Amino acid sequence: MSGKGKQTLRLDKILSHMGVGTRSELKRMVKQGRIHVDGKAVKDSGVQVNPEVNVIEADGERIMYREMIYLMLHKPPGVVSATEDNRDKTVLDLLRKEDRVFNPFPVGRLDKDTEGLLILTNDGPLAHDLLSPRKHVPKTYEARVLGNVDEADVQRFNAGIQLDDGYETLPAELTILGREETEEGTISSISLIIHEGKFHQVKRMFQAVGKRVIYLKRVAMGGLELASDLAIGSYRELTAEELNLLRK
Incomplete structure (x- = not known):
């Protein structure tokens, strides 16, 4: 049943990991003949099986085992x-x-x-x-900022911003996407790439240049973009x- 040369695991460990039931519930299911491996009802919930080779079923539904999500x-x-x-x-x-x-x-x-x-x-x-x-994985944000974000801000962000606790951020890539005038004042739409993840970092960076983030969305992390x-x-x-x- 185990599949020669392959890694085997206890059947109850596989099934509990996949959310089929607790160890005690699985023992009861085995006694009731509701757990099958390769088409045969098992008699011991602790039997060793190979999830890559053996066909595991619970209540007639095939269980596809995997460790990561x-x-x-x-x-x-x-x-x-x-x-x-x-x-x-x-x-x-x-x-x-x-x-x-x-x-x-x-x-x-x-x-x-x-x-x-x-x-x-x-x-x-x-x-x-x-x-x-140490990895400095880039994180990309889009934001709406109350205030006129200008080229001087772009240069300041590119040099690194000192936050309110004295921390100096790594250089960040600020891009101005547009501006609009509202009753509140100028609202700037921007894109920002940062390379660390300090507490409230994006908001605090704009606060340091006298502006306030009113909407924030992360759109990418590393090479992965939000679908x-x-x-x-x-x-x-x-x-x-x-x-x-x-x-x-």
């Missing part, structure tokens, strides 16, 4: 980038049960009122690489090509 979420405002929170809805609350069983977590964070690209995964090494200060057809509050799995972009 990689999700692209278009985070909406009003939701916190955390696995749990006593007051606010979290990004995990947006996931379906079959995806939550993998225990994914957000890679980094977006402020509660910020929307846009957020990666959720249970791949710790990948998350570490993306967040490591244009992904509705706000929706998510999907990353394609193999998108995952490779993150790993570059």
Whole structure:
């Protein structure tokens, strides 16, 4: 049953990892003849099987085992980038049960009122690489800023901005996309690429030049861009090509 030369795992570990049931529930399902491997009812939930070779079924449904999950979420405002929170809805609350069983977590964070690209995964090494200060993974934002963002600001951002706590940011690429006059004053539309992820960094950078961010959206992380057809509050799995972009 194990598949010679292949890695085997306990059947109950595979099924519990995939959210089929707890260990005790799986024992009961086995006794009831509801778990099959290669078409035969198993008698021991702890039997060793090879998920790449053996066909595993629970209640007639084939179970496709995998360890990792990689999700692209278009985070909406009003939701916190955390696995749990006593007051606010979290990004995990947006996931379906079959995806939550993998225990994914957000890679980094977006402020509660910020929307846009957020990666959720249970791949710790990948998350570490993306967040490591030594990697300087670029993050691209689009924003609406109250104030007249001009070429002087572009140059200041390119040289690095000193934040309110004295921290000097790495050079950032600021692009002015447009301006409009409103009752509040001039509102500038901009694109910004930063290479670190300090607390409220984009907002604090503009605050340092006397302006205020009134809308913020992350549109890319590394080489991965937020899918244009992904509705706000929706998510999907990353394609193999998108995952490779993150790993570059």
